Amino acid sequence: MTHVSDTFPDPVYRDTVLAPLFDGARTGHAHALRQVDKAHLVMLAETGILTPAQAGAIAGGLRAVWAETDPAAMRYGGDVEDFFFAMEKALKARIGPDLGGRLHTARSRNDIDHTLFRLALKPRVEAALAEGRAALAQLLATAGREAETLIVAYTHGQPAQPTTLGHYLAAVAEVMLRDLARLEAALEIVDRCPLGAAAITTTGFPTDRHRVAQLLGFAAPLQNSYGCIATVDYISATYSALSLLFLHLGRPVQDLQFWSSFEVGQIRLPGGLVQISSIMPQKRNPVAIEHLRHLASQTWARSNAVLDILHNTPFTDMNDSEGETQDFGHQAFDAALRSLRLFGRVMAALQVDGARVARNLRLSCATVTELSDMLVREAGLSFRAAHEIASEVAGAVVAAGEDLSSGGYPHFRRAYQAATGQAPEMDAAAFAQATSAAHFVALRDRFGGPAPAALQPALAGYGAELQALENRAAARAAQNRAAAEALEQSFNQLSGGA
Template sequence: MKDSSIFPDPVYSDTVLEPLFEGVKRHYADHMAAINRAHLVMLVETGILNAGQGAQIATALDGIDTEIDLDALRYTGEYEDYFFLVEAELKRRVGPDLGGMLHTARSRNDIDHTVFKMALRARADEFIGLSVALAETVLSKAKVERDTLIVAYTHGQPAQPTTFGHYLNAALEVLLRDIDRLMAARTALDHCPMGAAAITTSGFPIDRVRVAQLLGFHEPLVNSYGCIASVDYITGFYSAMRLLFVHLGRVVQDLAFWSAFEVGQLYVPNALVQISSIMPQKRNPVPIEHMRHLASTTAGRCNTIIDTMHNTPFTDMNDSEGEVQQAGYAAFDTGGRVLKLLERFIGSVSVNADRVSANGDAACVTITELADTLVRTDGLSFRQAHEVAALTARDVIGRSAPLRDGFDAFQAAFADTTGREATLTQAAFAEAVSMSAFVARRTCVGGPAPAPMNAAFEQYAAALQNYRAAIGETNERLAAASATLQSAFTKLKES
């Protein structure tokens, strides 16, 4: 049995240290290398190290980054973690005294949270890009389907006519608000913890702004205690991410309902349909089920990360570090798959007009407009008009007839309710109960008629344009920071 006084205990090594080591290799090694380079550039620029010392360390770091085969590295327990392996290799190359100078005015505490932010922001940027791409596809589809009639449902029952474009706009508005939340949460990833050191910064004259800029951050995170204790950059982004999949899941459920045989108003093309292995007549839109369970899985993974932070101390702690951070990345995997599949799905489906018409007729979905018309043309109160409409609907539903064939029943109901004859002609009655006329009359802001729909399209397009501009600015800043760091590091190495 291994001496229990010697670190690391083999079980601790197997269960904690080796998995963390492998996680750093996979997710953080490149970010750690960038931090080493940026910190070194700053130490020389501030005079904490001289140019000669900086050149030797820079040459050694460059050798470590290019010569160590990460894939071949295995955790042996010789060093506690990857950070100490790199530090030991640096000391081996330039000597223990000079090699140790790189760690001046920093700690694994500020390094860790900076690494985590860099890894999370890369995933966040890709995820936001996928979300915006989905929103763009939804808007494009909504424009194409602006006038495509559907039956809208409430409480699982046919309610009123609207258009597929109008429905998609509703989903798009929620998606845009979700993107707003993601963008707001992304700003918390743009504040750099480097320079906080363990808790209270350092007595050395470091330049935190310079390091932040070299690493592509907007600015330092101001309070040094908060740099190593606050985890809202984690909980904030995963909360925003979770909400997006809660909301998209509701749309996915509608897609399942609409494509069911009994409703059938949504047609899913063959490329997105699987056939039963035993029942060849079945067209199973299985991608919907995958989107539904992957959205739920993603929301659950986000919850895991958020809940792990619950009731933890407001200090530096492992509960917010390596393993938890890495566990969260699975949410980006499943979530990204949902966004890509949903974008393709929405762009591919179409509306079955015959089923829409049949369902609308069977459920008298335009009956509200008949009541509204009677208020306008015959001066009835809405309650009186509602009673006439209800009697008319009861008759045609009982006969399994469409509402447009209910003029005689309407006349009788009107006379029974009001004691007089209606002024509405048969042609006017047919117009009042048509689905297209129902939609055309809904011209208020946010309605499904063409004018408010077109105005909404412009609003959504402007929002998407702003997102793309913000994404472009972020990409440019990160690229410029990377180039500046490379130039400064190369200059330092050659000095």
């Protein structure tokens, strides 16, 4: 039987838990912990909890410790529980245990940890939003460029109707705008400071939580102190929003994969995004789309895994939501940034093969819907009767391997006469126009349609929404810069300068 000593830390616990957590903290949170120490010390001095002399000495000690400490070179030795205690130990060694221990007045690792986690999430969400906005900008640019470029729209994997690439991409843009708005809304939840909650119930000291939140660049403090250490909705909101963004992004990526197949071939990527086979010289593999698909799936899977980790956990301070879960979640952002950047590049490079589009439209009779609509509008037929005539025409054209516009008129005359008992007033020229793809799109100028009169205002509106996202991001960045400058200035004043 293996003997487990009462001496802390047990070597297995040290190697499997404490050392990995220490490494995660020193590589991921060292700078943020310095900012937290600065802000907390400034607040302790401003509220009179520490005297100016005490605060100045602690500030000097912190500077000295930071100057001689390289977190990247630190290794866990087992003499302290974690990175926080290692830094506190170094401060006490520098300025004495009594003075060094005063920095921790009115705070706990509980509120420190969740402050650090939020400080680590904020720039990652901002980076994802920035890459998302850049990808969306390219998406809209391509939609504008290809606003009148015909493609075949598919439903259930089959050719359905003609539309334009711009119209299709505009639909993707609408979803992406909503997804970025959801991620921005999650950022508002992240942007609340838990520091000052201490372990659970705040403290008996006259702390100023609003001041600490301001100095750290948070929009406001998180109000309920129990919630500061127990709620994880800043995590779940973030990864839910990230998950949805990439769940939705994966759907048009699937279409791109299908459209680029040899059998469909209505889009192409330039050579810079294509790889050839190592053995089959004829292969032209649009692998950028495949990589985009699996990167999106990786982001989705990692985001959902974070939510799974949080499932059925108690509503209290707990390790399940902390270091290793946070680090695991950050991997989702790494994949997200790669995916969004690649998506923007694919959007910029996307090319439509007009000849293949025309061929697919011809073979599929995808414009025949407009024939039935025209029979309702101009011949006075019921939609069901018109639909049956158009269906019969399409079946005959496909069976004969003909083009609907140029060869379908005789089939139409027969079907119309059989259904109504009279010859159609529509002649061959009117039939050809009614069944042309350009005419099909041009008629659909209703709100939300692909015709320029409907699509151009929509694209302009999406551009305005994107600009609003950009403006809000710029305002947040300015707030963060101002907070960082104010924190540095206030901290410098404690010890009379740097």
